[in-house]
Amino acid sequence: MVKIALAQMDVIFAEPEKNFEKVGEFTKLAAEKKADVVVFPEMWNTGYALSNLTELADSDGKRTKKFLTELSKKYQINIVGGSVATAKSGKFYNSNYIFDTDGNLVSHYDKVHLFGPMDEEKFISSGASENVFELADVKSAAVICYDIRFPEWLCTNMKQGAKILYVVAEWPEQRIEQWKILLQARAIENQAFVVAVNRVGHDLNNRFSGHSLAVGPLGNILLDAGEAESLQLIDIDVNQVDIVRGQIPVFADRRPELYH
Numbered sequence: 001m002v003k004i005a006l007a008q009m010d011v012i013f014a015e016p017e018k019n020f021e022k023v024g025e026f027t028k029l030a031a032e033k034k035a036d037v038v039v040f041p042e043m044w045n046t047g048y049a050l051s052n053l054t055e056l057a058d059s060d061g062k063r064t065k066k067f068l069t070e071l072s073k074k075y076q077i078n079i080v081g082g083s084v085a086t087a088k089s090g091k092f093y094n095s096n097y098i099f100d101t102d103g104n105l106v107s108h109y110d111k112v113h114l115f116g117p118m119d120e121e122k123f124i125s126s127g128a129s130e131n132v133f134e135l136a137d138v139k140s141a142a143v144i145c146y147d148i149r150f151p152e153w154l155c156t157n158m159k160q161g162a163k164i165l166y167v168v169a170e171w172p173e174q175r176i177e178q179w180k181i182l183l184q185a186r187a188i189e190n191q192a193f194v195v196a197v198n199r200v201g202h203d204l205n206n207r208f209s210g211h212s213l214a215v216g217p218l219g220n221i222l223l224d225a226g227e228a229e230s231l232q233l234i235d236i237d238v239n240q241v242d243i244v245r246g247q248i249p250v251f252a253d254r255r256p257e258l259y260h
């Protein structure tokens, strides 16, 4: 069993100090509740403060990495570090960092699909690398928000044997039904657990209604965190993935030579 804590937090717009503090508190709480892994939402350092990235983005992710490595060691907890705005070589990125309980950086990912309706691509550069890693002894993958609309990209990651897909998001309230359906579909087609953490609260343009979800490999919703700021826990038995994959061998039956 893997006990996963979903940190469905509000993100204070353009106020990294307050947001770092909150991530520290949620990590402590997750450790007190004996979670193996804690998961945070997208862009938790700044929110979508895209016009202020020059002042606010974390240079090379240094502050975030130092903070998360110290937290993971102090509380002996694995961290799926949501994502943060970073600055690297004169460009900005929406970056995800994963840490194990010894404080090792296990994986780093820059959001691959940028969300035009929020003007993301005008400010942020896209990544082009996969995000597959071992965490809490389970092969896993992680993507960021809009990435879940691209099943080919998720399959590219998941077909490497990942059994849990982590999703970190700032998904607006008006499309929350699509969020749920997309996550259930990604769980079914990849025959994997999906653990997806969305923020709550609002920024200048959007309201965010949470509904962080844990979905089983048959697409069944195991946990819906509702709309309030909260830390919620789910126990996951990854053996269920092997059972489901044994019943319908979707990965073995793929015909990639036909796909464009």
Ligand SMILES: O=C(O)CCC(=O)C(=O)O
Binding pocket: 114, 115, 118, 144, 145, 146, 147, 149, 170, 171, 172, 175
């Ligand atoms: O795809 C959507 O509807 C929302 C995506 C989004 O808000 C994001 O990627 O930040």
